[in-house]
Amino acid sequence: MFSKILIANRGEIACRVIKSARAMGIKTVAVYSEADADALHVEMADEAVAVGPAASSESYLVIDKIIEACKQTGAEAVHPGYGFLSENAAFATALDAAGIAFIGPPVGAIKAMGDKIESKKLAQEAGVSTVPGHLEAITDPEEAVKIANGIGYPVMLKASAGGGGKGMRLAWNDDEAREGLVSAMNEGRSSFGDDRVFVEKFIQEPRHIEIQVLGDKHGNVIYLGERECSIQRRHQKVLEEAPSPFLDEATRKAMGEQAVALAKEVDYCSAGTVEFIVDKDRNFYFLEMNTRLQVEHPVTELVTGLDLVELMLRVAYGEKLPLTQKDVKLTGWALEARFYAEDPERGFLPSTGRLVRYSPPKERDGRVRVDTGVREGGEISMFYDPMIAKLITYGEDRNAAIDTMREALDDYYVRGLNHNLAFLSHLVAHPRFREGQMTTNFIAEEYPDGLTPEHMLPTDPKLLAAAGAIIEFCSVNRDKATRGGIMNYSVFIGEEDPTELSLTVEIGKDADIVTFDGGETLEIKSNWTAGMPLFEATVGGRVAIVQIDLTDSGYVLSHAGTRALVRVVEARLAALQRLMPYKPPPDMSKFLLSPMPGLLVRVSVEEGQTVKAGEELAVVEAMKMENVMRAVSDGVVTVLHAAAGDSLAVDQKIIEFE
Incomplete structure (x- = not known):
């Protein structure tokens, strides 16, 4: 086995590869840009080499610098992660010329599958079902309109070298086709140095389902089940799961066998993914093949019990796959949520800034896993992808995995920049998602304006009121809290037209009792003390986690994707609180x-x-x-x-x- 490898990447994927290599006794080398000098992957690796300025085009994407880092440290092989140089045939060729192993597929497979236009042609020749389209590159907006009308709207304009949602535009009419071509070309040129764009039919009511394949250098190729990746926005995956709640066994087998056939056609070895678009009748069409490890690979690992990074390392070293197709068993259910630095309340636009507070949920019992490359105090910059981490949960069935995800999202405490944790909470709680009724249009249909103030309204105001009352009592009466006490409160939830709830808090040794006007009671067990950012409690036998932020006039409490200003006052002061005027924010509509x-x-x-x-x-x-x-x-x-x-x-x- 390799004794030392270099990871030509950054962030959570670099950290992920380091963990598997460390478990195998393999030393690791990290590379880093000036912006990443203090990054977590640099600290985790055994060695680290600086490769240039913050811009990836001057650091992580410079092949000569990566090879020089290998020579400088004696690294025998390179794991490219995903993105950056992971599907760059020139990089794999340069490594081979330098006598350094590439932990990925052969150059021929990268070339064949890395180009969306050529890969679709190859798939057609191999008998794989493909989406109707025009597979020649176009540059003229008027030609794009002509082709789109020939295929029939809606159409998708795609950068040939695109990936990760970049260089893709959906067009429903001539104007959108013209504009979409220019934008797709610009993004393709900016992100991949390749402005070729092609056009294909857009399948309506589509689901995005992909097959994980794994091959070795001895001609063995297997598939490890599928992943459902239909919850997307701007063609960027947000939630993934394994297996898919939509496929039946016959379709799963047909898709898997077709994916294996395509992989064998290009002598594929290493981990790879064949992506399909599946319509409402379970007809499936080849989309693309990613000749690398996928962001969402953890869900496959949890349901198969396999370490894909370890298997990539073993295959790259020349070992045979340790299992055959009949050995592949899918057990339980896994769900992955992509935690992004973006603002769902501003149309999911990227956010940058410092992670002033960063406390991920505890990993436990194989049911909660956090893949991240950041830590408290780190900075999310404008130079790289805005993904902060991946939160992965596992359960015996789909509902159990979703319930664990909902709890873990509440337990994820991050401050300092805008992020999508509240939005993720809404997604996994949505009835359509719970029922498995989703397409790639799900977010556009259910959240056309992103996360709105209406979405943020508390669905359970009594829980927030009870939590706020206990927090207030224990903050103000710290000495009494150790012995117990009783207080009557009025709780105001919201700003402009607040909801008022009157209640009594009785602090006990084993549990606190909150009694609302009308007689309803809640028994709350919690070890919360003043200053803790999370109010973790058992309420009526159910775990509830409320996040706390202090303001001049009360607390901002967040739970299950909702957020509200909560003011807690002694009952005798309620009349005065009702007289407090609401100050609207300044009008910036001009x-x-x-x-x-x-x-x-x-x-x-x-x-x-x-x-x-x-x-x-x-x-x-x-x-x-x-x-x-x-x-x-x-x-x-x-x-x-x-x-x-x-x-x-x-x-x-x-x-x-x-």
């Missing part, structure tokens, strides 16, 4: 504000110009994604507060209207 930190690529209007609703105003680039901002109503531009090329902070003024 301004176009930057929804995220980023680069102002262009301003599409001039001072004095009249604009119509829906008209493009400006484009801001962040995380290599172009974000087009449009007018929400008719108006006249009075002042341009920023110009193309400016670096913008969140909420910075760009345009002012009269």
Whole structure:
């Protein structure tokens, strides 16, 4: 076996590879950019080598620097992780020329499957079901319109070298086809150095289901079941699970065998994924093959009991697969939630900043797993993908995995930047998701405006009221809390038109009793003490976790994806609290504000110009994604507060209207 490997990546995947290598007794080398000098993967590795500035194009993507790091440290092999150079044939070729093993598939397979246009042609030749489309690269917007009309709307415009949702645009009409081609080309050029774009039919009511394959250098290829990845936004996966709640055994077998046949066609070895689009009648169509480890591989590991990174290492060293297809058994259910630095209340736009507080849920009993590459005090920068971590849960069945996920999300305490934990809580609690009734349109259909104030309203105000009352009592009466005590409170939940609940708190040695006006009681068992950010309790035999933030006027309490300002006052002061006026936030409707930190690529209007609703105003680039901002109503531009090329902070003024 290899004695030392280098991980040509960063963040959670680098940490993930290090864990498996360490368990196998293999030493590891990390590489890092200037922005990642203090990163967790650098600390975890046995050695670390600096490879350049923050921009990945000057560090992680420079092949010569990675090879030099291998030579400098004596690393015998390179694990590329995913993203960056993981599907770069030139990188694998350069490693081979330098006598360094590539922990991945052969160059021929990378070339054949790494190009979306060529891979679809190869799949057709191999008899794999493919989506109708035009598989030649196009560059002219009018040609895109002609082809789209020939195929029939809706169509998808895709960058040939794209991945991770980048370089993809859905078009329902001619205008969207023209605009989508330009955007897809720009993102393909920016993210992958390749602006070729092709067009294919968009399957309506689609589900995204992928097959995990694994091959060795001796011609053995097996499939390890499927993963359902239909919960997406902007073609970026958000929730994944294994197995799929939609497939029957016959479809699973047919998809698996087709995936294996395609892998064998290109002499595939190592871990890889064949992705399919599946329609409502379980007809499936080849989408692409990812010749690398997938972000969502942990769910497959939990239901198969296999370590995919370990198997990749063994295959790369030349060992045979230790199992055959008949040995593959799927047991239980696993769910993965991608924890992103983004703002669901601003259309899921990326967020950057420092992790002032970072406390992930405890990993326990193989039922909760956290794959991360960050720690408290770390910074999420604009240079890399905004994923902070992956939260993975396991259960004997799907409902058990979902219930564990809901509890673990409440237990994940992060402050310092905007993130999507509350949104994830909403997703896993949604009735359609619980029933397994989802398509890739799920988020667009159920959350067209992202996470709105209506979504954040507490579904169980009595739980927040009881938690707030106990928190208030134990914070104010710390000496009494150790012996017990009773207090009458009025609790106001919300800001503009708060809900008022009157209750009595009785602090006991073994449990606290909260009695509401009307006689309803809650028995709450908790070890909470003043200063703890999480109120963890058993309420009526059910575990409940409430997150706490202090404000000048009370507490902001969060639970199960909801959030509310909670003011707790002694009952005798309730009349005064009712007289407190509500102060509305300032009206910023006359301004176009930057929804995220980023680069102002262009301003599409001039001072004095009249604009119509829906008209493009400006484009801001962040995380290599172009974000087009449009007018929400008719108006006249009075002042341009920023110009193309400016670096913008969140909420910075760009345009002012009269």
